[in-house]
Amino acid sequence: MTPAPVYDSTRGETGANFEHATLRGLAGDGGLYVPRAWPAAPAELWTAPMTYPMRAAQTLAPFAAGTIDSPALADMAAHAYAGFDEAEVTPVSDLDQGLHLLELYHGPTLAFKDLALQLLGRVFDFLLAERDERRIILGATSGDTGAAAIEACRRSAHLSVVMLHPRGRVSAVQRRLMTTVDAPNIHNLAVDGSFDDCQRMVKTLLRQGRLDGDERAFAAINSINLVRVLAQSVYYMSAIAALGGGPVNICVPTGNFGNAFAAYAAAQMGAPVGRIALATNRNDILHRVVTTGRYEPAQAVETLSPAMDIQKASNFERLVYDLKDRDPAATARAMAGVDDGRGLVLSDTEHARLAGRFTSVRVDDAETVETLRQVHSDTGRVIDPHTAVGVAAARRAFADDGVPTLIAATAHPAKFPETVADAIGAHPALPSRLADLMERAEHVETLPADAAALARYMKEHV
Numbered sequence: 001m002t003p004a005p006v007y008d009s010t011r012g013e014t015g016a017n018f019e020h021a022t023l024r025g026l027a028g029d030g031g032l033y034v035p036r037a038w039p040a041a042p043a044e045l046w047t048a049p050m051t052y053p054m055r056a057a058q059t060l061a062p063f064a065a066g067t068i069d070s071p072a073l074a075d076m077a078a079h080a081y082a083g084f085d086e087a088e089v090t091p092v093s094d095l096d097q098g099l100h101l102l103e104l105y106h107g108p109t110l111a112f113k114d115l116a117l118q119l120l121g122r123v124f125d126f127l128l129a130e131r132d133e134r135r136i137i138l139g140a141t142s143g144d145t146g147a148a149a150i151e152a153c154r155r156s157a158h159l160s161v162v163m164l165h166p167r168g169r170v171s172a173v174q175r176r177l178m179t180t181v182d183a184p185n186i187h188n189l190a191v192d193g194s195f196d197d198c199q200r201m202v203k204t205l206l207r208q209g210r211l212d213g214d215e216r217a218f219a220a221i222n223s224i225n226l227v228r229v230l231a232q233s234v235y236y237m238s239a240i241a242a243l244g245g246g247p248v249n250i251c252v253p254t255g256n257f258g259n260a261f262a263a264y265a266a267a268q269m270g271a272p273v274g275r276i277a278l279a280t281n282r283n284d285i286l287h288r289v290v291t292t293g294r295y296e297p298a299q300a301v302e303t304l305s306p307a308m309d310i311q312k313a314s315n316f317e318r319l320v321y322d323l324k325d326r327d328p329a330a331t332a333r334a335m336a337g338v339d340d341g342r343g344l345v346l347s348d349t350e351h352a353r354l355a356g357r358f359t360s361v362r363v364d365d366a367e368t369v370e371t372l373r374q375v376h377s378d379t380g381r382v383i384d385p386h387t388a389v390g391v392a393a394a395r396r397a398f399a400d401d402g403v404p405t406l407i408a409a410t411a412h413p414a415k416f417p418e419t420v421a422d423a424i425g426a427h428p429a430l431p432s433r434l435a436d437l438m439e440r441a442e443h444v445e446t447l448p449a450d451a452a453a454l455a456r457y458m459k460e461h462v
């Protein structure tokens with residue numbers, strides 16, 4: 001039998017099991033859980049033909065050993081990916097000159113978040129059923145995560161979802177992918193305020209742990225959850241297999257460094273990943289750290305790739321831990337500087353290590369639109385603005401590498417119809433199963449930007 005794996009926090013706590021690391025998300029010391037050792041994955045995972053759910057179950061098995069057995073994992077994975085529009089789940093298609101799109105947008109809510117959350121929702125359900133517990137997922141969303149979380153939990157017997165979004169500040173398609181879900185355990189709240197107001201309200205309640213007199217604890221399924229990262233490493237392996245077994249370079253449009261860290265995780269498990277390019281928009285903290293070694297949060301600005309309008313890449317801490325030779329005290333010191341707004345400065349050795357694996361490119365809105373337009377006129381393909389950032393970056397980062405490049409195509413173009421229409425002069429169509437999305441009834445309550453109002457709403461309705 002495979003020994004049960006151990007998870008440590010990047011900031012010092014040690015010895016969590018899979019169940020604890022998954023249900024907690026963030027460690028008690030504020031750090032992120034990482035496996036004490038990355039298991040070496042069998043080469044079949046990136047060389048052999050295999051169904052997507054089978055590849056996912058085999059990738060996750062050593063991480064969940066002792067908690068979830070293989071048949072149960074295979075069953076969860078089969079259900080998680082059954083609702084995708086493509087049988088291959090994440091097909092790879094040729095763009096041009098050695099560039100390949102890894103299509104991550106065929107899930108129920110049209111962005112790559114579905115790949116992780118469809119599985120994580122089921123893993124949560126399984127663990128809570130064993131403990132005979134229920135939880136309330138409480139989150140704030142500026143776009144794609146909320147819809148993916150709602151879709152992943154709508155049939156759960158153990159989870160309710162309370163999802164806040166800033167009223168009038170998410171796109172109509174993004175909002176409707178959340179609010180048209182009609183289920184008694186799903187609650188959409190439109191807050192009269194900004195995304196930051198929503199986050200502040202959620203954090204206030206999360207700190208309390210639960211509502212007074214309610215046995216259900218709050219839970220978060222944000223992008224620092226380890227299972228999300230592990231689930232995302234699966235599609236890189238599947239794509240390498242589709243391209244003949246590698247090696248490949250990978251280019252990831254990045255915000256929170258979750259999807260990019262998943263590519264690194266695949267490499268840690270042995271997959272033949274060459275260099276990883278971080279494609280940022282004008283919110284370029286990750287581009288700055290790769291080029292200068294200084295990780296310094298700045299004010300976030302609005303761009304045409306809104307899912308990447310982030311100036312603190314929460315998963316970067318996992319990489320910092322490795323750059324510092326997995327020294328939790330050194331990581332905790334460095335991250336304290338980030339938490340209080342000063343940022344961190346890598347040593348020359350750490351910076352060289354970072355630059356040995358990662359490269360980076362910053363792409364502005366004008367180049368994003370131009371890339372969208374040019375890909376359409378040259379190939380007839382319609383891509384979304386986040387993917388366009390990735391394509392522009394891959395062309396610059398890997399121009400003469402002679403190695404195939406995978407670009408993570410993170411969202412369906414129909415999720416960002418205005419930007420796409422401005423670039424190519426035509427509106428991208430939604431998949432046929434969502435053709436009537438704009439006519440469906442919405443289920444949403446409006447709230448003032450006030451944590452007490454949120455607590456009152458939850459007492460009465462959740």
Ligand SMILES: *Cc1c(COP(=O)(O)O)cnc(C)c1O
Pocket residue numbers: 111112113144145223253254255256257258259260307308386410411
């Ligand atoms: C979430 C998201 C990203 C950023 O992914 P990270 O894992 O946060 O780096 C990029 N593109 C789209 C469409 C997204 O929804």
